[in-house]
Amino acid sequence: MVRFPGSDESLDIEGILLRLDEIDALPDDDVACKAEKLAAEQLKMGEVVLETWLVARNGVPTERLKEGFRLLALHAQGAKGVPSFNACRETCREIVYQYNVVAAAENDGDRVRALRMMIMVVRHLALFVSGKLEVAGLGDFCCASKPLHQTGDTLTSSPGL
Amino acid sequence: MSKKHKEVAYYPGCALEGTAQSYDRSTKAIGKALGLPIKELDNWNCCGAMEVKNIDPKLQTYLSARNLSIAEDMGFDSVMAPCNGCYHNLKKAEYDLEHDASSREITARLSNKAGHRTYKAGKVETIHALDWIKDSVGEEGIKDKVKDGLKGLKIANYYGCMYTRPRHIFPEKDQGPGSESTSKPHYMDDLLDAAGANSVEFPLKTACCGGAHTLSDSDTSTKLVLNILQAAEASGADVIATECPTCHTGLEMHQIRAEKMFGKKTKVKILYFTQLLGLAMGLSPRKVGVHENFSESLPLLREKGLG
Numbered sequence: 001m002v003r004f005p006g007s008d009e010s011l012d013i014e015g016i017l018l019r020l021d022e023i024d025a026l027p028d029d030d031v032a033c034k035a036e037k038l039a040a041e042q043l044k045m046g047e048v049v050l051e052t053w054l055v056a057r058n059g060v061p062t063e064r065l066k067e068g069f070r071l072l073a074l075h076a077q078g079a080k081g082v083p084s085f086n087a088c089r090e091t092c093r094e095i096v097y098q099y100n101v102v103a104a105a106e107n108d109g110d111r112v113r114a115l116r117m118m119i120m121v122v123r124h125l126a127l128f129v130s131g132k133l134e135v136a137g138l139g140d141f142c143c144a145s146k147p148l149h150q151t152g153d154t155l156t157s158s159p160g161l
Numbered sequence: 162m163s164k165k166h167k168e169v170a171y172y173p174g175c176a177l178e179g180t181a182q183s184y185d186r187s188t189k190a191i192g193k194a195l196g197l198p199i200k201e202l203d204n205w206n207c208c209g210a211m212e213v214k215n216i217d218p219k220l221q222t223y224l225s226a227r228n229l230s231i232a233e234d235m236g237f238d239s240v241m242a243p244c245n246g247c248y249h250n251l252k253k254a255e256y257d258l259e260h261d262a263s264s265r266e267i268t269a270r271l272s273n274k275a276g277h278r279t280y281k282a283g284k285v286e287t288i289h290a291l292d293w294i295k296d297s298v299g300e301e302g303i304k305d306k307v308k309d310g311l312k313g314l315k316i317a318n319y320y321g322c323m324y325t326r327p328r329h330i331f332p333e334k335d336q337g338p339g340s341e342s343t344s345k346p347h348y349m350d351d352l353l354d355a356a357g358a359n360s361v362e363f364p365l366k367t368a369c370c371g372g373a374h375t376l377s378d379s380d381t382s383t384k385l386v387l388n389i390l391q392a393a394e395a396s397g398a399d400v401i402a403t404e405c406p407t408c409h410t411g412l413e414m415h416q417i418r419a420e421k422m423f424g425k426k427t428k429v430k431i432l433y434f435t436q437l438l439g440l441a442m443g444l445s446p447r448k449v450g451v452h453e454n455f456s457e458s459l460p461l462l463r464e465k466g467l468g
Contacts, residue, residue, distance in 0.1 A: 087322040090344055090367045098364065117364045120392040127388060128369050131381035156219040156267045 013052055013130045016045045017123065024119050032108040035115050039102040042115075042122045043071060046095050049122075049129050050074035053085075056133055069096050088128050094121045166288060166296040170237035171199040172228055174247035175207055181244070181406030183450025187435035188243050188290055190449050194442050195298050195306060199241065202231045208242075208250040211373060218257075222264045223271040225254035229287070230272070230280035243290035243435070245323040245405035249330070251287040256330040258282040289324065290435065291348040291404055292341075300355035308443035310357025312465055316437070317363040317398035317429070318349040319389065321408040325367055349402055349434050356441035361396040365389050371415075372407040383422060386415035390427040399461060402434045409433060413455035430458035440467045 011019060023031075023038055031038065047070055051061040054077060066072035075092040079085040098121060101114035177185035192199045205228050207213070209221025229251060232240040242248040257264040259282035272279040288296070294303070325331065325343035334341045341348050346367065350360040368389060371382030389412065393401050403409040412431045419425045432454065439449035446468050451458060462468035 083327055086326050087369045089326075091365070091369075093344060094364045094368075116395060117392070120388055120395065121364050121368075124365055124368050124385065124388050124392075127371075127381060127384050131371060131374055131378055131385070134378050134381060156217055156223070156271070 011045070011048060013049055013126050013133075016048060016126050019045070020119050020123050020126070024116065028108075028112045031112045031115050035102050035105075035108075035111045038115055039099050039118060042118050043069075043095065043099050046071045046092065046122050046125055047074055049126050050078050050092075053078050053129050053133065067096075071096060085132070088125055091121055091125045091128065095125065166239055166241070166293050168198055168200075168237070169239045169241040169288065169293055170232040170235055170285075171201045172205055172208075172232075172240050172242045172247060172251070173201065174205075174242060174244040175210070176244050176246070176406035176410075180410050181433075183453035184243055184406055184409070184433045184435060186448075186450035186453070187433055187439050190444055191294070191435050191439045191442065194439065194444060195294070195302065197293070197297055200235065200237070202228060202240065203235065205231060208247040209254075210246055210250070214250070219264055219267045220271075221250060222254045222257045223268045225251045226258060226268045226280040227272070227275070227277065229254065229285045230278055232285045233280065234278070237285065239286045239288055241288050241290060241293045243404070244407075245289075245321050246407060248287060248289045249323040249326075252330045255282055255285075255287060289404070291324075291352070294352055294438070295348050300351055303352055303355040303438065303441075306442045307356050308441070309466060311353065311437060311441045311467070312357055313359045314357075314437075314465055314467075315397050315399045316353055316358045316360050317393035317396050317401045318346075318353065318360055318366055318434070319363070319370075319393070319401050319403055319408060319412070320346045320349065320367050321372075321403075321405040322367060322369050323405065349404055353402060353434060353437055353441075356438055358402075358437065358441075361393075361398050363393060363396045363398065365392045370408045370411045372411045375411060375414075379418070380422070382411060383415045383418045386412055387419040387423065387425055387427070390416055390419070390429055391425075393429045394427055398429055399465075400430045400432055400437070400458070402432060402437055404434050410455075416456065430461050431456040432458055 054061045062073050062077050064073040066076055071092055075089060095118060098114045098118035102111055105111035105114060173185050206224055209224040213224060214221040242251055258268060269279045325346055328343045331343060334343050354360050369385060370389060371385035374382040401412060409431060416427055436449040436451060446459060446462060459468050
């Protein structure tokens, strides 16, 4: 669970999913007024999700930036030694993209649309990482995963083969 | 028009003979309609999928290498795999055989024991069904064959996670204009737009569908899929186009499950890109296996004049 800067509120991934639903339920007018603030909040949520992954694996989340965003640096850190974690690489980049679209949008329609897309992408990251944490004890689930038996004998090392 | 990949060996893999029969049917149908002969690999075997790879990645390399050796023996220099999992595994085997001495040694040992020639890297290029169409006929070839076209059907193109990852096993991608992108793939968008579709901006085109979660953690899979379906609808899509049988089946099954378990109904339809290309070329829905999908898309297709 990570506390948001300047806020008394602490959110875990479940809390983030609920907060995303709250933002999604806001009418367009409200979203348009607060779009940049909400986009920043969602970017932070993405960081919190990745921090949760890193902390669960006994890592210390970096404060570095990659291409100007801590989110991308955290993803790169989280994927080290876990190739299947790259399955959320583009999801993180898409969060950054939608964040930039919100900042650069020239009208409320584009701003609201990007903000609502950002909600879905952040939600996807949160679901993906929570799923990864859920099955961590079973080994990497993903198709691009490392083998389950990394230190033991493999079939191809057995005398019969 | 490029002549590249005009004649390819065809590796359907297990999924296209099972849950993804409509992908197999529509791939063969559009090959015929476009004048692109394909020849199925003789006596092919499993690519190693995710199950073998998780237990013993070198064994997966051997299994995929055997398929590549069959293609070579049949006189082909390229093998086309429509399934993202098969495509990924054959590409990975090629990469491992080129870069890892231990993979070469084990593949040679197992090939000798199985009594067939050992495949050497660099002899056969593995391509996806998207590369096959894009390289052989391209957008212009599609436009030439289209009859009524897809009539502005709004499509979210969903590539899944294995078509572009990990980057290093796809050296032909990210090579500048015209090549496929691993961060923002576009081949399916290009081909379907050439067939008259209107591809929408879709922020989750390479996001995880939770396919490998399906049995161990169904609720997470359902939530991931639901989010993809809702994002597609929010993007304005009538249809999600797929090019991976695992993703396709996951989207269909979890669309139903999302309604049952979470009361969340989505209307977006799910079709293989090969089915959509076939329909654009005037093939009947039955000819491209629409009746074999779980997603009931016929009413929409009829409404659009495609059924």
